[in-house]
Amino acid sequence: MKYDVVVVGAGPAGAIAAKYAARNGARTLLIEEHASIGSPVQCTGLISTKALAECEMGEGNFVLARLRGAFVYAPDCSELTVTGKGVKAYVIDRKMFDRALVEGSVDLGADLLLKTRFIDMEKDKVSVRTDGEKKEIRADTIIGADGIQSSVGRMAGLPRCEKILSGVQFEAPYAAKDPGYVEIFTGNNVAPGFFAWAVPFEGMARIGLAKNQDGFSALHYLERLVKHPVVASRYRGSRTEHVLGGIPLGAPDRTTKDNVMIVGDAAAQVKPTSGGGIYMGAVCAKIAGEVAARAARKETGLEEYEKRWRSAVGRELAIGMRIHKSLGKLSDGDLNEFISFLNTQEMREAITEYGDMDHPSVLLQKIISAGDKRRLIRLLGVAFRTLF
Template identity: 30%
Template structure:
């Protein structure tokens, strides 16, 4: 019998397996994919500060592009928030995810790939041909449609969705900037983005609702003048954008990452919290197996963490953002402000004073106050 069986070898599962194995627990990491990280599941962005906090030493081969700025745009006007140094990276998720699996293996976790978990009965996972594997603790890291979540009775999170093209092109005026576009004609319950890579762009659209996003993405690509460029990869999937499950653990099962609904509900970013979930889950599991501390402590500790606080703040900011988006206020603000390069919070505050109307200023202030305090935990 294993101490821990981790189902799913994305960042959350690999982090859990690595940290459990490091603590001397007999750990199995299992995934239905033959090569984790393929196909990629997101726009691949992560900030430098959170990597340091999570003790992840970035390797050059994981980096597709260094990022030093964020652009908020409605095509005509651009607010460019630029730092003096690298703020983050657009990763090569295929290399990054695979490296995390190898890290778990090197720490002592047993890894089985290309094997699908069909069912869960108490502390036993069921594979093809009715093969059974027992574990003292089961960790569901198997994504938004988690089999472990469903079969354990914890359920699956409420989902939004994303649709993205990776486009091979050098047609990008801001080679080191993450770009967010406001366009309510194409998407009024989310946003559109460009994340630059070394020789390509991740161009996508995300929505709080589940719907077909191909048509709005095609229109976005055309507005950007990229319709004749080569699409080298298409990524589509469901994203937990409505906050965590009401319960994401019980006396035998912990859910981590997307399976728990731990994606940031405003940005859609999920890599940092996935890695953190693995660290926290391993601590709780070790204490549970050694000292009989309840596994259910995981939920309380998660909400008390900086990621839990960031989720609470982001849910509030998300409500403000969606209201401003629906009312056309965000586009109005961009038209009022025009194009500006911002290098400090002081400059940003001064620019905000140009927004007409006290109520508009208050709405924008509340949005930034609730989100910016925890922005590093959001992507």
């Protein structure tokens, strides 16, 4: 078998990279180690309307719920209501969503091999195990879209992400305060270094959290979360669909080497403020697919991918990482103060107007210009002063 581009991993990033390589005329193969697309699921399935558009998907049958805003709970349980204008985000069924994305790449001419595990590579060649048999596939360019553990990135000798958060989640019946609102819980006893969530859909919720890797396990905090006064009053027991997974943050300095590129979680193209990887992964996967196809025609080198994806989302990721680090250091008292700082009419209006799940730096700029700068810098640290 001989291909211009072999994409390893048929998650969202791999499907979109394969679609863009095929669309731009490259003979493309997408391989996936599992027997079916989209499982196991390791996701809350919360994506912004903008992310859905970036994935070039309409409101398909994978949409389970439409969300308009969020209730954010401070450690002292005070509530900040963040309301968007109209639908801001969707709760999706990731299995169906991933399948629709892969169909999109196959429709444009990419070949798909399931139950095919990437095991090794040499220049111009990848080795795979398919149905227990080892096979070799010739490939000019290899795109590693093989997730957080990326064997492609490791074998190419590319550096790893800066840090990994531990995530856990389950689904359960849930009497949401308002089914159009996601609930966010903060606090060092809730999810140290990050936050917890309850994402409602169809009388249920995906209840989970992500946290720094040190200290007690994520499962320990999940047991605490179900006893949180707000969650406990809405949670109706009987858990299903358990998820345990890592969230990579802080993209490595290099994402290409020789004829290899890495994309999506493999390259930690994940928003450090929310842990969401679908939007950034889609933006970068399109560039990867396009560059791979042009490289096949000898029109460019793979370093074009590195330049273009960093210019598209590099700044947003870097600012997101600073916000993540600053918020992660706050004591519960500081978090209470920060949330009360945002809980004024002026701030809530700024959030409604400029809040963008995928580009929090825009809102941050507005908050800094509208609010008490000195109070904000005292709370969030000097790192913020250098941002603007």
